[in-house]
Amino acid sequence: MANKRSSNSQETISGHIRFNALGLALFSAALVITSGLLTAALVKHNQAQPTKAAPQEQPAAHSDTKPKGPIPAWGELVTYDIDLEQPEEYVGFELATNRVPHWNFAGMTREQTRTLLLSCGVPAELANHATSDEHTTNVDSNTIVTPDDKILLALPPAVRSKLYTTLARIPGNHYMEYPFCYPRKTFNLWFGNGSSDSSLMATVRKLLYPRGDGVCFSDFEFLMQQTKNEDERMEIVKALSRQSAVLARVRIRPDTDIDKLLGYWGRGIQVKDVRPLVESTARLQDGATISLLYFLPKFARERLYTFPMPSKQGDPVMDCHWSTMNFFNDPPDNRFTETAFTANYIQSNFYQVAVPNLYGDVILILNDKGNAIHSAVYIADDIVFTKNGNNFSQPWMLMRLGDLLARYTADAPPKTLIYRKRSM
Amino acid sequence: MAQEQHRDAEESPGSTIRFSALGLTVFSVGLVLVSTLATLQLVRRPEVPSPTLNISPASDQAPAKPTAPIPPWGEFVEYDINLEQPDEYLGFELANTNRAPQWTFSGMDRAQARQLMLDSGVAPAAVSRALSDQFSTMETGSVAVHPDANLLGALSPEVRAKLYGRLGKLTGNPYMTCPFCYSRKSFQEWFGDHAQEIPGMAIARKLFYPRGDGVCFSDLEFLLRQLHSDDERMHILKLLSRQSAVLVRVRIRPNTDVEGLLNYWCCGAPLPDVQPLVESTARLPEGATISLLYFLPKFARERLYTFPMLTWQPDPVMDCHWSTMNFFNDPPDDRFTGTSNTVPYLKTNYVEVAQPDKYGDVILILNSSGKPVHSAVHLADDIVFTKNGYNAAQPWMLMHLNDLLTRYTDDGPPKMLVYRKPSH
Numbered sequence: 001m002a003n004k005r006s007s008n009s010q011e012t013i014s015g016h017i018r019f020n021a022l023g024l025a026l027f028s029a030a031l032v033i034t035s036g037l038l039t040a041a042l043v044k045h046n047q048a049q050p051t052k053a054a055p056q057e058q059p060a061a062h063s064d065t066k067p068k069g070p071i072p073a074w075g076e077l078v079t080y081d082i083d084l085e086q087p088e089e090y091v092g093f094e095l096a097t098n099r100v101p102h103w104n105f106a107g108m109t110r111e112q113t114r115t116l117l118l119s120c121g122v123p124a125e126l127a128n129h130a131t132s133d134e135h136t137t138n139v140d141s142n143t144i145v146t147p148d149d150k151i152l153l154a155l156p157p158a159v160r161s162k163l164y165t166t167l168a169r170i171p172g173n174h175y176m177e178y179p180f181c182y183p184r185k186t187f188n189l190w191f192g193n194g195s196s197d198s199s200l201m202a203t204v205r206k207l208l209y210p211r212g213d214g215v216c217f218s219d220f221e222f223l224m225q226q227t228k229n230e231d232e233r234m235e236i237v238k239a240l241s242r243q244s245a246v247l248a249r250v251r252i253r254p255d256t257d258i259d260k261l262l263g264y265w266g267r268g269i270q271v272k273d274v275r276p277l278v279e280s281t282a283r284l285q286d287g288a289t290i291s292l293l294y295f296l297p298k299f300a301r302e303r304l305y306t307f308p309m310p311s312k313q314g315d316p317v318m319d320c321h322w323s324t325m326n327f328f329n330d331p332p333d334n335r336f337t338e339t340a341f342t343a344n345y346i347q348s349n350f351y352q353v354a355v356p357n358l359y360g361d362v363i364l365i366l367n368d369k370g371n372a373i374h375s376a377v378y379i380a381d382d383i384v385f386t387k388n389g390n391n392f393s394q395p396w397m398l399m400r401l402g403d404l405l406a407r408y409t410a411d412a413p414p415k416t417l418i419y420r421k422r423s424m
Numbered sequence: 425m426a427q428e429q430h431r432d433a434e435e436s437p438g439s440t441i442r443f444s445a446l447g448l449t450v451f452s453v454g455l456v457l458v459s460t461l462a463t464l465q466l467v468r469r470p471e472v473p474s475p476t477l478n479i480s481p482a483s484d485q486a487p488a489k490p491t492a493p494i495p496p497w498g499e500f501v502e503y504d505i506n507l508e509q510p511d512e513y514l515g516f517e518l519a520n521t522n523r524a525p526q527w528t529f530s531g532m533d534r535a536q537a538r539q540l541m542l543d544s545g546v547a548p549a550a551v552s553r554a555l556s557d558q559f560s561t562m563e564t565g566s567v568a569v570h571p572d573a574n575l576l577g578a579l580s581p582e583v584r585a586k587l588y589g590r591l592g593k594l595t596g597n598p599y600m601t602c603p604f605c606y607s608r609k610s611f612q613e614w615f616g617d618h619a620q621e622i623p624g625m626a627i628a629r630k631l632f633y634p635r636g637d638g639v640c641f642s643d644l645e646f647l648l649r650q651l652h653s654d655d656e657r658m659h660i661l662k663l664l665s666r667q668s669a670v671l672v673r674v675r676i677r678p679n680t681d682v683e684g685l686l687n688y689w690c691c692g693a694p695l696p697d698v699q700p701l702v703e704s705t706a707r708l709p710e711g712a713t714i715s716l717l718y719f720l721p722k723f724a725r726e727r728l729y730t731f732p733m734l735t736w737q738p739d740p741v742m743d744c745h746w747s748t749m750n751f752f753n754d755p756p757d758d759r760f761t762g763t764s765n766t767v768p769y770l771k772t773n774y775v776e777v778a779q780p781d782k783y784g785d786v787i788l789i790l791n792s793s794g795k796p797v798h799s800a801v802h803l804a805d806d807i808v809f810t811k812n813g814y815n816a817a818q819p820w821m822l823m824h825l826n827d828l829l830t831r832y833t834d835d836g837p838p839k840m841l842v843y844r845k846p847s848h
Contacts, residue, residue: 018442031452032459080712082704087696247705247714272510273730276819280505281671288503290671291715294729302726305718306697395700 066253073264074359074380076251078289081400083190086241090307090393091234101152101221103130103163104172105143110136113143120166121159126151142172152222153206160209164218165410169367175218178389180240183214183406190242200226200236212409213402245305246383246398250295252278253287264380265295267359268328292379292398298330300377300385303396319390324362324375327385343372350419356384356401362419363401365408370415374408376401378418489677496688497783497804499675501713504824506610509665510731511658513817517665518648518657525576525646527554527587528596529567534560537567544587550578566596576646577630584633588642589834593793602813603640604664605831611639614663624651624660636833637826669729669821670807674719676702677711688804689719691752691784716803716822722754724801724809727820743814748786748799751809763796774843780808780825786843789829792836800828802842 019027067076105113110131117127129135130145137144155163168176182190187208191197194205203226208215217240227233250261258278262271274294281288293301308318316322316334321342326332335341346362356363356378363384365374376386379398386404387396408414443451490499509517529537534555541551553575554560560569579587592600606614613619615629627650631643641664651657674685682702686695698718705712717725732742740746740758749760749769759765770786780787780802787808789798800810806825812818832838 017445017448018440020440024441028455031455035456035459036462080705080708082701083707084700084704087699089696245704247701247712249715270730272512273819275510276507276731277505277671277729280507280669281503284503284505288671291673291717293715293717293725298726301717302722305701306694395697 071257071260072381073260074250075256075261075264076253077292077381077383078249078251079383080247082245082247083186083242084245084305084395084397085238086393087307088234088238091237091241099221099224100146101219101225103145103147103167104170105145105167106170106172107141108143109141110138110143113145116166117163120163122155122163126154147222149222152219157209160207161211161216164209164216165211168410169369175220179211179216179218180220181211181214181216181407182242183212183244183403185214186242186244187215191239198236200232201239204236204240212406212413214406241393243388243397244399244403246400248292248379248383248398249289250292251287251289252281254282254285256282256287258282264359268297269295296385297328299326299328299332300396304385305395305397307395308392317390318387318392320375320387321372323385323387323396324377327377328360346419349423350421353418353420356418358420360421362421364417364419365405366415366417367408368410368412368415372417373414374404376404489679494681495805496684497674498680498685498688499677500716500805500807501673501675502807503671505669505671506614506666507669507729507819507821508662509817511662513731514658514661514665517661517817518654523645524570524649525643526596527569527571527591527600528594529569529591530594530596531565532567534562534567537569540590541587544590545583546579546587550575568596571646573646576643581633584631585635585640588633588640589635589836592834593791593795599642599644603635603642604644605635605638605640606666607638607668607827607830610666610668614666615639622659622663623656625663628660628664636830636837638830638833665817667812667821667823668827669823672716672803672807672822673713674716675711675713676705678706678709680706680711682706688783692719692721693725720803720809721752723750723752723756724820728809729819729821731819732816741814742811742816744798744800744811747809747811747820748801751801752784766799767796770843774845777842777844780842782844784845786845787825788841788843789832790839790841791832791834792838794839797838798828798832800825 105116108116113136114127114131117130118124122130130147130151131143135146135148135151137146164173164176164179167173168179191201191205194202197205200223203223204217207219207222208217210216220240223236224233227236252258252261256278258275261278262275265271265274277290277294281290293304296304303323316332316337319337321339322332322334322336325336325342325345336345346364350362353361359378359380361378363376363378364372365376367373374386374388376384376399378384378401382401383398384401384404385396386399388394388404388407405413405416529540532540537560538551538555541554542548546554554569554571555567559571559575560567562568588597588600588603591597592603611632615625615632619625624647627647628641631647632639632641634640644661644664647660647664648657651660676682676685680702682699686699686702689698701714701718705714717728720728727747740756741761743761745763745766746756746758746760749766750756760769767788770788774786777785783803785802787800787802788796789800791797798810798812800808800823802808802825803822807822808825808828809820810823810828811820812828812831829838829840
């Protein structure tokens with residue numbers, strides 16, 4: 001190449017290459033410049049590549065870089081997806097339900113029960129076995145099946161899903177109506193892929209069935225029968241009770257638009273209370289994050305990630321609707337334990353909107369009959385304040401709306417209605 | 425240079441240089457290598473520590489676990505912040521403080537007032553002027569001096585400290601009893617030579633005086649009268665009313681001693697409430713920080729960094745003692761307003777200990793005359809829960825104990841008594 005490009009300044013003589021001084025200088029300069037440019041280009045390209053080792057599981061939590069897009073009205077949320085287990089004190093109450101597994105076919109004859117089992121995909125032999133005298137009793141107009149391990153372990157996940165979804169709509173099937181749910185891939189994330197399962201966890205894995213984008217478990221009574229002692233029961237129930245929740249903070253930077261931020265959160269709190277804290281955080285050299293708790297009204301601030309005390313006779317049932325409707329109340333209004341009062345109150349004081357996008361919007365989750373089976377309060381982004389279930393073993397917590405909907409998904413995603421308070 | 429390096433491969437007949445094929449290759453490779461290395465040195469990004477690593481201990485990312493033993497309360501992540509009063513409350517303050525400056529010598533005649541001023545180091549001429557009929561009045565057994573600019577400007581910081589320290593113990597001198605106080609660091613930052621100049625700042629600088637380890641300001645009435653508009657008054661008052669506070673989070677790591685941590689905090693929040701949250705945080709791959717709010721009892725969790733609503737009779741006066749003694753109470757016990765019930769209650773139901781080192785210890789601050797002037801709750805490390813002053817413009821907050829003691833220093837250092845509830 002040197003020959004061609006510098007033919008006027010060099011000659012080749014019998015395997016040797018001859019340069020004059022100018023030719024050698026030009027040749028050397030060309031080499032130096034070309035290799036320099038190539039090196040610089042390569043280095044620049046490598047520096048522009050994102051680091052593959054950057055944390056991926058909790059990007060929002062660890063990222064300190066200001067996002068490039070517009071900041072939403074609620075500010076920059078820093079979230080951690082966590083999994084909450086029931087405290088041992090409450091697990092103890094759950095252990096008392098050491099009962100025989102049963103499927104309750106209310107208002108059905110044995111023949112209707114058999115037909116229903118078959119329609120859900122239960123093989124004929126199993127359906128016959130289940131509705132045999134050995135496993136079936138008829139009380140009043142109800143048929144109660146007490147499935148044995150042969151029946152329970154033989155159901156394929158798809159069939160179990162269909163059957164349990166159907167049973168969930170029939171009164172008397174508590175764990176089908178309120179199964180242990182693990183949205184997305186959380187089951188494997190929390191309990192592994194099965195390679196190191198205990199015998200109990202292996203049983204659980206066999207009894208899982210799909211629901212929405214996750215899996216559920218309903219055969220709690222059967223599982224309890226497989227346990228050997230209290231410790232084992234405590235351990236497995238604690239593990240099963242895990243729920244997806246979210247820890248959230250708000251990042252305040254020196255250039256955070258505080259008025260905009262407080263304009264969003266001011267619907268729920270006294271701005272005078274939180275403004276000094278936000279402004280003082282913004283005055284820190286790099287800003288900081290502050291707990292979302294500071295942006296919650298008294299009711300929620302007091303209760304978030306706590307469990308209700310076991311209620312006494314006459315105490316209100318602190319269910320989802322009571323918690324949702326009292327979110328902004330101080331003190332709570334116990335009339336919200338009455339469904340009729342709550343429905344009337346919503347009709348009179350709220351109006352329906354298409355999507356939840358303002359702090360305090362009420363989200364009603366309906367079953368396929370149009371009944372409100374759950375409610376929650378929209379906080380920001382995809383985060384809601386919720387209390388799942390009416391018992392005291394369920395904490396008030398923050399969840400992602402998608403996970404909440406998965407929890408209340410039967411054979412199809414539930415319908416939601418969104419209401420916004422007129423006076424806010 | 426090429427000639428020297430490749431003597432074996434080249435000759436220089438006249439002005440030409442001759443290379444063998446091997447010689448030219450070696451020469452070219454050498455040039456490319458040198459050029460590449462030189463380019464790398466030039467274009468390589470300077471070694472700036474990455475944001476993930478170059479962080480203050482107070483930031484979100486998990487720094488390396490401290491090598492020292494972890495204290496029982498866990499690893500704190502602290503932000504020193506400065507809180508400003510909300511505009512709503514400053515408005516009240518402005519309305520109430522548009523008065524002539526006054527030094528009230530309660531229960532004294534002119535001769536006693538003269539002696540007190542002379543003892544404080546005020547120049548005799550200035551004392552005579554202050555007690556002249558032009559500047560002083562005798563009202564119901566007390567002398568009221570209305571100092572003018574000359575008199576106020578003539579006091580050196582040391583004399584002002586001594587005089588105001590003594591006036592602070594007499595009734596009728598609210599800004600001497602509860603002056604605006606700053607740590608030296610905060611003072612430099614907010615009012616020092618490099619602080620932002622705003623109207624009134626130059627006047628204020630002449631009126632600061634030392635107290636303990638800090639700096640105080642008491643001549644608010646005089647300062648406000650020198651300014652021309654409410655905006656200017658609001659601005660300087662907002663700056664003067666800043667208070668040093670602390671935002672605290674607790675770092676939970678996968679290997680955090682959860683049991684030890686919960687043992688320390690268990691007398692605040694019920695264990696079943698906080699345990700699931702701490703355990704789930706510890707299950708995150710790198711752990712995370714959670715707000716100290718989660719470890720506080722209901723009373724404090726509900727109120728931290730909020731301001732009381734303005735109270736009317738018969739609402740309780742939400743002063744420091746009410747806040748301290750009700751820290752663990754739900755609902756609050758309103759008998760704890762003021763010192764008349766609080767101090768005897770402490771002496772009867774608590775035991776005195778040498779120093780605050782247990783969550784919930786009550787710190788009673790006595791002025792240099794031995795009179796209880798403040799109380800606060802010890803949380804952990806040097807952090808206390810406090811409400812400074814009885815009025816609605818003071819939030820419940822966390823402070824460093826030293827900053828709190830500075831605030832309650834008069835002409836001598838305050839004394840601290842520590843009480844512990846036997847059941848804790």
